[in-house]
Amino acid sequence: MTAATQAPATVPPTTVPGSTAHTDGNWAPIQTRSERPRSYDPSAFERPSGREVNWKHTPIDRIDALLRDETAPSGVIDVTVSAPDEVEQLTLRVGDAPRGEFFTPEDLPSAIAWKHEELAPLLRIPQDVELDAPVLIDLVGTGGLAHAHVVLEAMPNSRGTVVLRHSGTAAHAQNIEILVRDGAHLTVVSVQQWDDDAVHAASHQARVDRDATLRHFVVSFGGAVVRVNPSVELSGAGAQGQLYGLSYSDAGQHLESQVYLFHKGPDTRGDVLYKGALQGVGARSVWIGDVLIGPEAVGTDSYEANRNLVLTDGARAESIPNLEIETGDIRGAGHASATGRFDDEQLFYLQSRGISEDEARRLVVVGFLSDIVQRLGIPALEEELHGAIERELREIPPASLEGAAQ
Numbered sequence: 001m002t003a004a005t006q007a008p009a010t011v012p013p014t015t016v017p018g019s020t021a022h023t024d025g026n027w028a029p030i031q032t033r034s035e036r037p038r039s040y041d042p043s044a045f046e047r048p049s050g051r052e053v054n055w056k057h058t059p060i061d062r063i064d065a066l067l068r069d070e071t072a073p074s075g076v077i078d079v080t081v082s083a084p085d086e087v088e089q090l091t092l093r094v095g096d097a098p099r100g101e102f103f104t105p106e107d108l109p110s111a112i113a114w115k116h117e118e119l120a121p122l123l124r125i126p127q128d129v130e131l132d133a134p135v136l137i138d139l140v141g142t143g144g145l146a147h148a149h150v151v152l153e154a155m156p157n158s159r160g161t162v163v164l165r166h167s168g169t170a171a172h173a174q175n176i177e178i179l180v181r182d183g184a185h186l187t188v189v190s191v192q193q194w195d196d197d198a199v200h201a202a203s204h205q206a207r208v209d210r211d212a213t214l215r216h217f218v219v220s221f222g223g224a225v226v227r228v229n230p231s232v233e234l235s236g237a238g239a240q241g242q243l244y245g246l247s248y249s250d251a252g253q254h255l256e257s258q259v260y261l262f263h264k265g266p267d268t269r270g271d272v273l274y275k276g277a278l279q280g281v282g283a284r285s286v287w288i289g290d291v292l293i294g295p296e297a298v299g300t301d302s303y304e305a306n307r308n309l310v311l312t313d314g315a316r317a318e319s320i321p322n323l324e325i326e327t328g329d330i331r332g333a334g335h336a337s338a339t340g341r342f343d344d345e346q347l348f349y350l351q352s353r354g355i356s357e358d359e360a361r362r363l364v365v366v367g368f369l370s371d372i373v374q375r376l377g378i379p380a381l382e383e384e385l386h387g388a389i390e391r392e393l394r395e396i397p398p399a400s401l402e403g404a405a406q
Contacts, residue, residue: 194223216244228256
């Protein structure tokens with residue numbers, strides 16, 4: 001075709017936020033987690049409008065501070081680390097390994113946190129070391145904007161537990177990069193007990209190598225808006241990922257987790273279970289669970305579930321499980337979601353044993369949430385969380401419980 005007879009150039013269609021181009025020239029929403037754009041540059045992400053699939057359940061106006069590409073003042077978060085002597089503690093600039101070995105931001109707050117964290121702390125469990133006590137990282141907000149990128153690395157055949165505890169108040173954009181090397185077993189627990197006005201957006205990205213295991217917990221009780229999104233890639237043969245979550249949302253609170261589990265290697269195992277309780281007008285929880293079983297992930301066994309217990313009128317839980325399978329040679333895969341009120345049969349059974357109605361309701365809630373707490377394997381933290389659940393329950397008027405049961 002000569003230049004004189006060439007067809008006129010096609011004008012590309014207008015890009016729709018949170019969309020991707022199709023071969024027919026139209027735009028369609030990005031539906032799967034694996035398709036989301038990633039970049040270390042905040043300018044690569046548009047400010048979310050609330051129409052994007054990964055933002056449409058989040059109150060954008062309430063996290064405005066975390067969407068601004070600006071330098072945060074130092075000292076907003078007081079950090080105290082208590083670790084066994086074997087744990088190596090270093091700081092990493094951008095370009096220093098292993099910072100960025102696996103982590104790539106997939107939303108605007110994460111990219112901003114990457115850009116503005118000049119020195120990222122690294123906590124490393126050396127090869128073949130088994131810690132006899134957990135690593136405790138206490139983060140206390142003193143007010144204002146804060147960015148962070150933290151790298152947790154478990155070297156081959158090591159074993160250990162890392163607990164991050166958040167309290168006080170801040171507008172905190174946080175990245176947690178987790179590297180679990182061959183044969184290592186790592187437990188990571190992130191506990192959010194912020195003050196009522198805190199805003200927290202966290203991106204946890206983990207890679208689990210051959211015959212390694214990651215146990216990952218998200219426990220959210222405090223904060224105005226808390227959005228903790230774990231993304232775990234089971235990359236090595238025989239890798240295992242156990243992702244558990246517990247939330248308790250009060251009036252006006254928004255507690256959210258978008259979970260992504262990618263079975264990349266063969267013979268991988270995945271178990272995802274998040275549970276939440278809600279009470280009070282405007283209490284809201286959001287759980288989105290995405291599991292992708294890749295074409296090379298033969299022999300995979302994976303299951304994800306989300307359960308929510310609505311304790312009073314005016315509370316709302318959103319639960320969206322997604323499962324994508326790209327190979328037919330798997331052992332099993334499934335997902336489930338349930339949101340409801342009290343089980344009348346459970347209450348009747350307890351009352352028939354002479355237990356009062358109020359006590360029966362308390363036992364049902366405690367039993368429902370304790371399933372996650374007991375998986376921690378950290379007695380002191382389990383006791384503390386049981387106490388937090390009991391305190392939350394004491395704030396529910398009996399009349400509200402009666403309404404929730406109907």
